[in-house]
Amino acid sequence: MSPDPAPGTVTSGPPTAVTGASGALGGRVAARLARAGVPVRLLGRDPSRLPALPGADLAPPAPYGDGEAMRRALAGAHTLFLVSAHESPDRVREHTTAVDAAVAAGVERIVYVSFLGAAPDATFTFARDHWHTEAHIRTADVRYTFLRDSWYLAGLPAMTGADGVLHGPAGDGRVAAVAHEDIADAATAVLLADTDTTGPSHDGRTYDLTGPVAFTLAEAAEELSRVTGRTVTYVPETREEAYASRAGYGAQGWEVAGWVTSYEAIAAGEMATVSDAVPTLTGRPAMDLAGYLRAHPDSYRHLLRQG
Structure with a gap:
């Protein structure tokens, strides 16, 4: 791949549109593209929350489910980096509306952030949404690449309570959780590929983005114990116990089902995949x-305060 331009030097050409640019993943990808000199257009529901990046322009408000707003926001863009929408009962419709708007606006390529094991019968209910979105993109008149992320490493300390307990119906299943930084670097490599015609094409490819090893949640608790200096434990739950322990959050049934089945996907062995895609794409x-x-001591600071 040709050397990156000096930081802040923006090349000419149609922009790459990045959704979710105010979030943990979209923001990282947008920043990496801007550093590489790629013209970037940042999309979000609330433009005031979007980051200020050299050479980036801010699209007007563009909710995924508003086809006309998405078409306006994507007009003239070459590539769309589509971070999945927040979970909702209507998420598939929002995704397909965004995809159709991108095609109508003349977008030539979509790089979609999907989920590991996406399938119509996936244990994790939200992974089914990703499969339906992928299926719609495959039928659209657009080049595409799917990035199927595993669980986020950031989620493990976040899901551990201040009492030092990580609980869920994951049994002794394994998960190869992945860092946001690795996903962002892999996504950036895919997005930049169009600027280097000598490199491999990622069109039509699906990449499983995982960490280097699959571990149990009990092993994750042991690692959290080592780094915090206090005892962190994993408490396996039955399905009934999992629903009961989450009943007090006031969430709707579909959302609680997503939380519970994310653990059950681990128990079912659906999250144990270890892929070499991250090192292959990032080097x-x-x-x-x-x-x-x-690298992220703030992620477990709530545990230190209770130690």
Whole structure:
């Protein structure tokens, strides 16, 4: 791949549109593209929350489910980096509306952030949404690449309560959780590929983005214990116990089902995949849980306060 231009130097050409640019993943990808000199257009429901990046322009408000707003926001864009919408009962419709708007606006390529094991009968209910979105993109008149992320490493300390307990119906299943940084670097490599015609094409490809090793939640608790200096434990739950322990959050049934089945997907072995896609795309090893915790001490600060 040709060398990146000097930071802040923006090349000419149609922009790459990045959705979710105010979030943990879209923001990282947008920043990496801007540093590489790629013209970037940032999309979000609330433009005031979008980051200020060199060479980036801010699209007007563009909710996924508003086809006309998405068409306006995507007019003239070459590529769309489509971060999945927040979970909702209507998420598939929102995704398909955004995809149709992109095609209508003349977007030539979509790089979609999907989920590991996306399938119509996936244990994790939200992974089914991703499969339906992928199926719609495959039928659209557009080039595409799917990035199927595993669980986020960031979720492990976040899901551990201040009492030092991580609980869910994951049994002794394994998960190869992945860092946001690794997903962003892999996505950036895919997005930049069009600027380097000598490199491999990612069109029509699906990449499983995972960490370097699959571990149990009990092993994750052990790692959290080592880094925090206090005892962190994993407490397996039955399905009934999982629903009961989450009943007090006031969430709707579909959302609680998503929380519970995310653990059950681990128990079913659907999250144990370890892929070499991150090192293949980025040229460096994927981050493991210990490395993530060293790099992100704020992620477990709530545990230190209780220690």
